Amino acid sequence: MASRLAAAPRLGLRAVALGYVALLVLLPLAVVVWRTVRQGGSAFWAAISSAQAEQAFRLTAIVAGSAVVLNTIFGVAVAILLTRYSFPGKRVFSVLIDIPISISPIVVGLALVLVYGPYDGWFGASLHSAGIDIIYAVPGMVLATTFVSLPLVVREIVPVIEDEGFEQEQAARVLGAGAAQRFRRITLPTIKYALAYGVVLSIARSIGEFGAVKVVSGDISGSGQTQTATLLVDARVEQLEPGAYQVSLVLIAVAVVAIVVVSMIRPKEERA
Amino acid sequence: MTLSAVVAPATSDGPAPRRGTIGGSSSARLGAASGITLGTAVLWLSLLVLLPLAAVIAKSTAGGWTGFWHALTAPGAAQALRLTILSALAVTAINAVMGTLIAWVLVRDDFPGRRLVEVLIDIPFALPTIVAGLVLLALYGPTSPIGVNLLGTQRAVAFALLFVTLPFVVRTVQPVLIALDTEAEQAAASLGAGRLATFRRVVLPVILPAVVSGAALAFARAMGEYGSVLLISGGVNHARVSSMYAFQQIQNADYAGASATATVLLVVSLLVIVTLDVIQRRAARRG
Amino acid sequence: MTMNLMRTRRGRTAAALTLASVAAIGVSGCSAGGSSNKAKVNIVAYSVPKAAYDALEAAFQKTSQGKGVTFSESFGPSGTQSKAVASGQPADYVGFSLQSDLTKLVPKFVATGWDATPTKGMVSDSVVVIVVRKGNPLHITGWDDLIKPGVKIVTPDPASSGSAKWNILAAYTHVIADGGTDPQAQAYLKAFFKNVVSKPSSGANATTTFTQGTGDVLISYEDEAISARQKGAALDYLIPRESILIENPAAVTLTAPQAAKDFLAFALSADGQQIFASKGFRPVVPGVSPSVVEGANDPANPFPSVAKLTTIEQLGGWSAVNKTYFDPTAGVVTKIENSVG
Numbered sequence: 001m002a003s004r005l006a007a008a009p010r011l012g013l014r015a016v017a018l019g020y021v022a023l024l025v026l027l028p029l030a031v032v033v034w035r036t037v038r039q040g041g042s043a044f045w046a047a048i049s050s051a052q053a054e055q056a057f058r059l060t061a062i063v064a065g066s067a068v069v070l071n072t073i074f075g076v077a078v079a080i081l082l083t084r085y086s087f088p089g090k091r092v093f094s095v096l097i098d099i100p101i102s103i104s105p106i107v108v109g110l111a112l113v114l115v116y117g118p119y120d121g122w123f124g125a126s127l128h129s130a131g132i133d134i135i136y137a138v139p140g141m142v143l144a145t146t147f148v149s150l151p152l153v154v155r156e157i158v159p160v161i162e163d164e165g166f167e168q169e170q171a172a173r174v175l176g177a178g179a180a181q182r183f184r185r186i187t188l189p190t191i192k193y194a195l196a197y198g199v200v201l202s203i204a205r206s207i208g209e210f211g212a213v214k215v216v217s218g219d220i221s222g223s224g225q226t227q228t229a230t231l232l233v234d235a236r237v238e239q240l241e242p243g244a245y246q247v248s249l250v251l252i253a254v255a256v257v258a259i260v261v262v263s264m265i266r267p268k269e270e271r272a
Numbered sequence: 273m274t275l276s277a278v279v280a281p282a283t284s285d286g287p288a289p290r291r292g293t294i295g296g297s298s299s300a301r302l303g304a305a306s307g308i309t310l311g312t313a314v315l316w317l318s319l320l321v322l323l324p325l326a327a328v329i330a331k332s333t334a335g336g337w338t339g340f341w342h343a344l345t346a347p348g349a350a351q352a353l354r355l356t357i358l359s360a361l362a363v364t365a366i367n368a369v370m371g372t373l374i375a376w377v378l379v380r381d382d383f384p385g386r387r388l389v390e391v392l393i394d395i396p397f398a399l400p401t402i403v404a405g406l407v408l409l410a411l412y413g414p415t416s417p418i419g420v421n422l423l424g425t426q427r428a429v430a431f432a433l434l435f436v437t438l439p440f441v442v443r444t445v446q447p448v449l450i451a452l453d454t455e456a457e458q459a460a461a462s463l464g465a466g467r468l469a470t471f472r473r474v475v476l477p478v479i480l481p482a483v484v485s486g487a488a489l490a491f492a493r494a495m496g497e498y499g500s501v502l503l504i505s506g507g508v509n510h511a512r513v514s515s516m517y518a519f520q521q522i523q524n525a526d527y528a529g530a531s532a533t534a535t536v537l538l539v540v541s542l543l544v545i546v547t548l549d550v551i552q553r554r555a556a557r558r559g
Numbered sequence: 560m561t562m563n564l565m566r567t568r569r570g571r572t573a574a575a576l577t578l579a580s581v582a583a584i585g586v587s588g589c590s591a592g593g594s595s596n597k598a599k600v601n602i603v604a605y606s607v608p609k610a611a612y613d614a615l616e617a618a619f620q621k622t623s624q625g626k627g628v629t630f631s632e633s634f635g636p637s638g639t640q641s642k643a644v645a646s647g648q649p650a651d652y653v654g655f656s657l658q659s660d661l662t663k664l665v666p667k668f669v670a671t672g673w674d675a676t677p678t679k680g681m682v683s684d685s686v687v688v689i690v691v692r693k694g695n696p697l698h699i700t701g702w703d704d705l706i707k708p709g710v711k712i713v714t715p716d717p718a719s720s721g722s723a724k725w726n727i728l729a730a731y732t733h734v735i736a737d738g739g740t741d742p743q744a745q746a747y748l749k750a751f752f753k754n755v756v757s758k759p760s761s762g763a764n765a766t767t768t769f770t771q772g773t774g775d776v777l778i779s780y781e782d783e784a785i786s787a788r789q790k791g792a793a794l795d796y797l798i799p800r801e802s803i804l805i806e807n808p809a810a811v812t813l814t815a816p817q818a819a820k821d822f823l824a825f826a827l828s829a830d831g832q833q834i835f836a837s838k839g840f841r842p843v844v845p846g847v848s849p850s851v852v853e854g855a856n857d858p859a860n861p862f863p864s865v866a867k868l869t870t871i872e873q874l875g876g877w878s879a880v881n882k883t884y885f886d887p888t889a890g891v892v893t894k895i896e897n898s899v900g
Contacts (some may be wrong), residue, residue, distance in 0.1 A: 009467065010381055016378040020370055025392045027545045028411040035410060063556055068523075074316060077309050078307075085306055086299040093314070095549050099321060102489060102541040104496025106515040107534040110522055111324030111878050114531070115330055118647025122327060128647060140668045144466055167515065179305060208400030212497035212514065215522060225631050230400045237406065237503065237635070239609055240790045255398035259391050347897075414772030422772045424757070505758040507713070507768035523639040523760055524718045525646070 029252065036245040047243030048250060054230040055225055055248075063213070063228060064206035067119065067145035071202050073155025076195070080187065082154075083161040084169070102152045108147050109215025112140060135216050141226060144212035149205040157191045158200035164190050197265050204258035208251065210234070328538060329559050332531035343532035351510065351538065352517035355426060359513070360494035361431040368487040371441025372479065378442070379449040397439045401499025408432050409503045424506030429513060432500045438494050441486030448482045449475075490542040496537050598818035603650040603805070605637035605721050606763035607662075607783045608683070610790075611838040612654075615826055618834055624821040625686045636761035637721030644812075646666060651819040654682060654809035656721020656762070659877035661808045673810040682826050683782070683840035685805040686865055687800060689730035690769065690777040690784050693793040697775055705776060706750035713757045713774035717767045717786030717885060717892065720781045722762030724885060725805050726778040727892055731884070732874070735800035736867040745895060752899040770794065780805060783802035785861070788854035796856065801867040808844075836861075 034046065047053060081087075081095055100108070104227040115121050117135045118128035127134060172182050210230040217226035225233065229247055236244040302310060332340055343349060375395065378386065396404065412422045412431060422428035452475065460470045498515040505511040514533050521530035585654045589846065602612060612632060619625035621680045633640065633648070637656035641663050653669070655661050658680070665671055674680030691699050697710065699734030705712060715723035730751050734744035757773050759765040762783055769777035770792045777794075783797035789828045832842040836849035841862050874880050884892045 009306060012361060013373060014377050014381055014383060017370075017374040021374065021389055021392055021438075022433075025395055028407040028435075030397065031410045032407045033412060074313060078313050081306060081310050081313065084300055085301050085302055085308065085310075093317075095545060096317060096322065098545050098548070099325070099541065100546045102492035102496070103325075103517050104498065104518075104537045104541070106498050106518045106522075107325075107328060107537050107541075109497065110518065110527070110530055110534050113325035113326045113522070113529065115324045120527075120646065128287060133647070133649075136643070143320060144496070147324075179303075185357065188377070195284075204398045208398070208399055208403075209400045211519075215519065230402050233400075234402050234499075234502075238763055240767060240770065240792065242789060244406060246404050251400050251403050252407075255400070256391065259394045259398050263390065421770060421772065435568070503771075506771060506773040507757040508765065508773055509756065510759060520716070520760055523636060524716075525639070525642040526718075544586075 003023065005053060028184070032245060032248060036249045043242070044117055044246045044249070047246035050243070052225075053229075053232060053243070053247060056227050056229045057083075057250075059141075059225065059227065059244060060207055060229040063141045063145050063207075064185045065185070067149060067206045068199060068202045070142075070146050071136075071149055072195070072199055073154050074150070075157060075198060076191075079157040079191075080162060080183070083158055096153050097154055100147055103148075103182060105148060105209065105211030106215060108144055108212040112143055112147070112212075112216050114144070125200050136226065140216040141213045141228070144216050145206045145209045148209055148212055149202045151206060152201045153195065153198035156194045156201070159189050160194040161187065193265055200258055200265070202260050206256060207254055209214070274334060284453055297390050308439055325538060328531050328534050331527055332535040339528065339542050340535075343529045344536065348509070348512070348517055348520075348530060349514075349529065349533055352514045353510050353533065355429065355510070355512070356495055356514040357382050358462060359426070359430050359433055360491050363430055363437055364491040364495050367434060367437050367490055368441050371438070371486060371490075372445050372483055375442045375445040379446060393439050393442055396436050401436070402495070402502070404435060404500040405432065405503040408435060408500060412504060418531050423504060424508035425513050428504040428506075429511050430503050432504050433494045433497055436500050437490035440463050440490040440493065441483055444482040444486035444489075445479050448479050475482055485548055485551050488544045488547045492541050570642065572884045573683070575870075576822045586681065588620055593888050596631070598816040599629045599631065599651075600816065600819045601651045602630060602632045602654070603640050603644055603648060604632070604634055604654040604809075605640060605656040606761035607656075607780060607786065608633050608654065608807075608838070608840070609634050609720070610762075610786050610804075611683075611835055611840060612783075614838060615831060616836050617703050618830065619822055619825045622825065625818070627887065628818045628822070636715070636719035639760070641720045647847060649817070650812050651815035652808065652809065652811055653821060656805075656807055657674040657724060657877060658806065658808045659870070659881055660721060661810060662877070664812075668812050669810050670813060674808070678827065678843045679806075680808045680810060681806045682823075683807045685780045685807070685839075685841055686802045686868070688726055688779060688781045688784050688785045688802070688804065689796050690766075690787075690794050690796045692775065692780050693795055695795055695797070698781075699776060699797065701797075702730060702747075705730075706747065706754060708754075710755045710776060711756045711774040711878040712751065712776050712778065713759070713765055713769045714755055714778040715762055716758040716760055717896075719760045720762055720765075722765065722780060722783070723758075725780070727802060728874070728880065728884070729794075729799075729801075729869075730778070731892070733799065733867075736801040736811050736869055745844065748892065749892050749899060751898055753833075757867055781841070781862075782839035785854040789839070796870050798856075798863060798865060800865070801869070802865045804868050804870045806871065807840075 021108055031129065050059075077095065082090065096172075113121065113135055116124040116127065118124050118133060121127075121135070130141060132139075134143065167181055168186050177265060208230065209228075213228055214231060214234070217228075233244050233247050233251070236242070236247070279385060305374060319556050332343065335342070344353070378389065399407075408428075409423070410416075411418070412420055412428055414421050414423055422431065423520065456474045457470050465473070496515055497513070502516060503511050505513070505516065518530045518533045518537075520534070521527070566571075570741060582745060589723035602889045609632070616630045620628060629665055635643070637660045640653075641655055644653060645668065648670070653661060653664065658674075661669065661673070665673065689699060689705070689798075691697065691701075697704070699705065699710075700757070704710070714726045717723040717727060717812045726736060727748070731744045731748050732766060734747050737859070743862070757765075757768055762779060765777060766779060766783055766787050768774070770787065779796075781796070781798065784794070787794060809823060811823055826835070829844065829847055832847040833849060834841050836847060839854060839861070849861060851858045852861035857863070871877060871880060875883075884890050887893060
């Protein structure tokens with residue numbers, strides 16, 4: 001509690017902590033926001049409504065949306081499996097699911113290219129002759145985005161189900177409720193908020209993915225393109241074209257909204 | 273947004289004892305439906321994650337140990353790896369300390385604008401990496417309004433990594449501090465222990481697993497970071513990190529060279545995951 | 560961790576906000592345009608001609624053949640792009656920095672005989688120039704000033720970039736053009752590489768790196784220098800006394816639609832060449848003289864002749880040049896690069 005710290009060291013610590021955060025995060029953000037605002041409203045509108053930008057935003061929505069749906073289904077299913085069932089290799093399975101959290105996005109991209117690349121990929125070669133294109137096309141980008149945000153939903157739901165305990169479900173099972181019924185009426189209401197939390201985290205992560213999609217996409221702009229909003233920022237910087245700041249501002253706003261939403265879903269932790 | 277549940281499920285848990293833990297006796301056996309679900313999940317995990325990562329390792333060892341070593345000691349690869357490891361270590365150490373300090377201030381102190389600080393801390397985690405790169409370039413690049421131009425320096429790379437690893441230790445330590453009962457500290461104080469000694473002997477042992485968890489994740493993130501370092505490194509050779517080197521090799525269709533570096537990064541990631549699991553198991557056993 | 564199950568306004572507001580943001584992104588991406596029944600042309604090109612191709616596409620779409628045709632573009636380092644097409648990146652029209660990046664795709668992706676045209680398959684020309692900061696603070700006058708101690712050079716990586724190869728050849732052959740010997744040229748190149756501080760992956764990347772503040776000197780295409788100045792970059796360029804003639808090839812792939820062939824023909828027409836010229840490229844079709852080219856040193860006379868211009872033909876063609884100079888193990892340039900480290 002605040003009163004536990006004596007005044008001088010408390011203020012000192014506070015100053016150091018806040019100064020650090022301000023210098024590292026607030027200041028750079030403020031500069032970008034200021035620069036974008038200073039460039040004016042018409043520049044902003046032109047930058048985000050150009051054909052290329054609109055396609056980029058649309059593709060981001062499609063790719064991120066698909067990844068989130070896939071990971072939500074996977075997340076809920078796996079969470080139930082991990083908490084309600086026992087099977088050999090359960091611990092290993094649980095650890096494996098955490099892998100994507102710590103992997104470099106370039107490694108993710110490379111890994112997918114090696115397996116699904118159209119000419120030399122382990123599976124990609126046969127898929128390509130069957131007419132299915134993964135790398136250099138949208139499916140590859142969905143895979144990459146799904147990969148990097150894989151554990152987010154699972155890890156939010158698991159503790160909630162565990163905390164809830166078995167009694168209700170066992171009672172329901174004894175009373176003859178089927179698995180689907182149990183899921184719908186007992187599990188789902190329990191995990192509602194954790195699920196929303198995980199989904200928002202996944203949305204933010206998926207929208208923001210850059211390195212992995214850069215590797216698998218071929219960075220194609222124009223119609224039939226594989227350029228997401230993040231790749232568009234990169235391309236504009238690289239080609240000395242205007243509008244990188246404006247698109248970045250949109251992405252910053254999305255990130256802030258996600259953070260605020262998530263902090264509202266999750267109630268304030270009790271103070272000690 | 274807190275990372276706690278994502279980052280280290282066990283250490284994020286409050287003081288409430290966990291029932292029905294993984295492997296607990298109240299778990300059911302697999303039926304037909306759940307069996308199929310598990311099979312599908314495992315298949316999906318394999319196709320999406322396991323096989324591709326195996327392909328990276330396979331590609332890097334295709335030329336045997338000599339091929340692998342040769343690829344790693346190519347001048348660009350070795351230089352990038354050295355910079356990456358040293359920066360990651362330095363940045364992890366700094367943010368382990370600063371992260372703990374920030375968590376302490378957020379939990380134990382009260383000031384106007386604390387809500388804003390909470391949001392700010394999560395921004396590096398939620399922001400797309402390329403936007404983070406642009407943001408850092410705006411402040412620390414040639415157009416810096418404060419006249420600080422770090423473009424193309426190794427310091428700039430370190431700054432970028434400090435930015436993206438900031439939230440990790442804060443978010444793992446915060447819940448532990450919140451749950452920490454201050455009785456022990458009060459007792460120590462009443463026995464005459466100074467603040468620092470109290471911290472060192474009463475608080476630190478409790479939060480240490482959380483600090484280590486956060487630091488491990490920060491380290492993995494710093495090792496593999498790409499988007500935020502890309503712009504500020506200015507394309508200068510000695511400010512190039514391993515992820516950038518691997519990307520360049522992919523562009524040159526040198527998949528073997530890229531895979532060698534990627535395998536090193538992958539091994540680090542796996543070690544971090546294993547470390548986290550060990551810490552979690554130990555905390556669960558103790559808790 | 561117990562989740563608070565309050566069905567409060569907070570929870571609902573939160574959900575609403577989330578949906579709103581996702582919807583906003585989706586809606587902002589939704590344009591009224593539906594899919595066209597007309598042809599789509601996939602352009603895969605090297606990194607610097609984006610402005611030129613954007614203009615070419617716009618002009619082409621105003622012609623009768625080009626009405627309703629849509630384009631997708633991919634720009635990147637020439638070598639990388641060539642390998643990408645060879646690995647399956649979809650392409651109808653390919654335009655690279657140097658001829659060998661295109662011949663790599665023959666005959667699997669591009670028909671043999673692609674270069675049996677009056678321009679031998681080329682769509683644009685340029686020369687290698689030295690780009691400096693505005694006002695030329697270091698008073699660079701030519702190649703020999705570049706190897707002075709402390710001069711920081713930016714030039715792309717020859718492993719991926721076509722621009723890089725042109726640059727290195729120009730640096731090397733300027734010694735020969737002045738009457739020097741091969742050992743002297745190699746010594747020059749060694750000193751040159753010692754001064755290189757950055758090797759970005761592509762010509763466009765190198766320009767960005769330079770304009771962001773890295774280095775004192777950038778070696779690049781004349782068209783890239785002009786293009787950068789048109790975009791407002793604060794730099795000057797000088798055409799050295801000795802340089803090399805850059806010739807950029809383009810072709811359509813085996814699976815290309817008629818629209819792609821029409822587009823290539825348009826690029827080679829007087830109108831197309833005029834557009835190339837306005838963006839700083841030297842035309843390959845005789846009789847095309849651009850009126851005024853903004854961004855050039857002298858907009859009224861944008862493409863002055865070079866005193867001593869070496870051509871790839873004189874050096875024996877790209878296959879010979881690649882083998883002698885850029886072979887990954889035995890190439891002259893590769894060896895010098897590795898020795899400098």
